[in-house]
Amino acid sequence: MTAAPVPKIRIRGLTKAFGPKRVLDGIDLDVPTGTSFVIIGGSGSGKSVLLRCILGLIEPDSGVIEIDGENVLTANAARREVLIERIGMLFQNGALFDSLPVWENVSFGLLAKRGRGNRITRAEARTRAATFLSQVGLDPSVGDLSPSELSGGMQKRVGLARAIASRPEILFFDEPTTGLDPIMGAVIDGLIVDCVKKLGSTAIAxxxxxxSARRIGDEAAMLYRGKLIWQGRAADLMDSGNPMVDQFTHGRREGPISMELRR
Incomplete structure (x- = not known):
């Protein structure tokens, strides 16, 4: 019998609480290599915390996070850094550095590796930045502008160019269409799909x-109160057969999900 392939990302029993609030409550998740995986859920459901745990920005309380079968949480600091460097990230609000021109934003990660055996000159970094800007539909001349001179859609494209600049094996997308009109949202989603396919990366959004979820996702899951309550094909999100998922995806006021009021 042939052994099942090792998932690119494997999560087991992941928990995280902030004070009395349990944000992640025993998450089990497998993301196969080359899959584009989408996680949906309301505000406060734990989506961003889950990504930050995988990235090493937040330390979970318990559980296992593996990349290609290697536990990130038990690796030493140097090894963990190597594993995390295999991930590219498109942040929700772009997170561009206002003090740097666009080309230097795009090549920031490449330049940051100069002292660790991956030397690259600023001239080479600028040339590579122009290439990646072209891949996201921007003229290389945009590289000379500052982020403040760009529209929201252009900033998202620059953020995507930066995410793919190191040719990562894994790509994370945090609310990639937030703040964009429907047409620009579709454009960004199309670019994400193209970039993921070109790189052969595994993606989590x-x-x-x-x-957006149906455009960019192969598989999908829904988080609710820190638990994964459904997993299936992204194409089935609008007809999942799960009452909670159906209420959320169709935006219905009435259903098993009730809004929690803060006191």
């Missing part, structure tokens, strides 16, 4: 935009 978190979003509450159902059109």
């Amino acid at each position: 978190i979003t509450h935009d159902m059109a």
